[in-house]
Amino acid sequence: MRVLINFQYNPTQKLFFKDEILKDLEQEIKNSQNLAELEAIRLSLFGKNGEITELFSKLKSLPNNEKKEFAKKANEKKELYNNLISEKRSELEAKKQNEFLKKEAIDVTLFDEPINSGAIHPVMATMDKIVEYFVSQNFSVESGPLIEDDFHNFEALNLPKYHPARDMQDTFYLNIPNMLIRTQTSPVQIRTMQKMKKPPIRMISPGAVFRRDMDLTHTPMFHQVEGLVVEEGSKVSFANLKYILEDFLHYMFGDVKVRFRPSFFPFTEPSAEVDISCIFCGGKGCRVCSHTGWLEVLGSGVVHPNVYKSVGWKNVSGYAFGLGVERFAMLLHSVPDLRSLFEGDIRLLEQFK
Ligand code: DAH
Numbered sequence: 001m002r003v004l005i006n007f008q009y010n011p012t013q014k015l016f017f018k019d020e021i022l023k024d025l026e027q028e029i030k031n032s033q034n035l036a037e038l039e040a041i042r043l044s045l046f047g048k049n050g051e052i053t054e055l056f057s058k059l060k061s062l063p064n065n066e067k068k069e070f071a072k073k074a075n076e077k078k079e080l081y082n083n084l085i086s087e088k089r090s091e092l093e094a095k096k097q098n099e100f101l102k103k104e105a106i107d108v109t110l111f112d113e114p115i116n117s118g119a120i121h122p123v124m125a126t127m128d129k130i131v132e133y134f135v136s137q138n139f140s141v142e143s144g145p146l147i148e149d150d151f152h153n154f155e156a157l158n159l160p161k162y163h164p165a166r167d168m169q170d171t172f173y174l175n176i177p178n179m180l181i182r183t184q185t186s187p188v189q190i191r192t193m194q195k196m197k198k199p200p201i202r203m204i205s206p207g208a209v210f211r212r213d214m215d216l217t218h219t220p221m222f223h224q225v226e227g228l229v230v231e232e233g234s235k236v237s238f239a240n241l242k243y244i245l246e247d248f249l250h251y252m253f254g255d256v257k258v259r260f261r262p263s264f265f266p267f268t269e270p271s272a273e274v275d276i277s278c279i280f281c282g283g284k285g286c287r288v289c290s291h292t293g294w295l296e297v298l299g300s301g302v303v304h305p306n307v308y309k310s311v312g313w314k315n316v317s318g319y320a321f322g323l324g325v326e327r328f329a330m331l332l333h334s335v336p337d338l339r340s341l342f343e344g345d346i347r348l349l350e351q352f353k
Helices: 002-006 010-019 018-031 037-046 051-059 062-105 124-138 164-168 187-196 238-253 306-313 323-332 340-341 345-352
Strands: 148-151 177-180 201-210 221-230 258-265 268-277 296-302 316-325
Touching: 018 037, 018 062, 037 051, 037 062, 051 062, 062 124, 062 238, 062 268, 124 221, 148 187, 187 201, 187 221, 187 306, 221 258, 221 306, 221 323, 238 258, 238 316, 238 323, 258 296, 296 306, 296 323, 306 323, 316 323, 323 340
Parallel strands: none
Antiparallel strands: 148 177, 201 221, 221 316, 258 268, 268 296, 296 316
């Protein structure tokens, strides 16, 4: 105590000798409201020019006989305020953490009604079911671009320019010569053969297609699943096609009759459209099947030799098929107007939860 007076060391002198000032400091630490305030106090004591730091810098210049006591006192104070500050710091940190947790807390009991959850769109659910079947039959799933060239979408599929069958599909052409938005998933047949370079091919290709068309059963965008199986030599026949499509349609629609009806597609010969007995009237005839008892669900056929020619393949055989996913979804869920599937009306989607 004497030592400090000798040094006339004012701020610290108070620190050491005037009890009320020491009490004030203690109180100040205890009252600090946040970490920044506390840090300011700490710096005033322990910073570069802090009061306690200065005490220690005085130490060197003291007479030897006084050093020991001075150091002892200084260390006592150092420890005392260090402890007070670090206790207070823990307290303030805990307080800060609690405030943060309170602010971030989520009241899980807040909702007394279940939150609206989404549902898989019926078209996608139907697509998944279709894909699931063919994957189970060892088909690979391939994809191709939505913006196609004339070669892949038409020419390679035996639809040369000015072929009247091009009118079967109302094409969206682009301003770029020979480019269009694909009207069918059949171009993926060509792309897959080009990619694989040789048989065997056993693929499906699900995806969006586009046509200039809009009424009860047509929208400008819809989805198809294309299928193609090619083997070397003459291994693949119409019988294979018939077997897999019958099995597939039973998987999709249950116990229905399946009928193959001669038809025309440029990329298959012979070609067949496939019908199932009407699932609404059981084949007796109703409005949905236009009183025929049958519903058309697929196009198919034995791959036309010109299709192989376009990719330079010889001595191969195969079948192909294509279907509209929306048509399947409409039949499976009795949707009367195709356009309603694309209006995004939550009341429709809610029915598919
Ligand atoms: N691409 C045809 C269409 O969009 C559907 C189709 C029919 C695909 C017969 C085929 C097929 O592969 O063999 O109308």
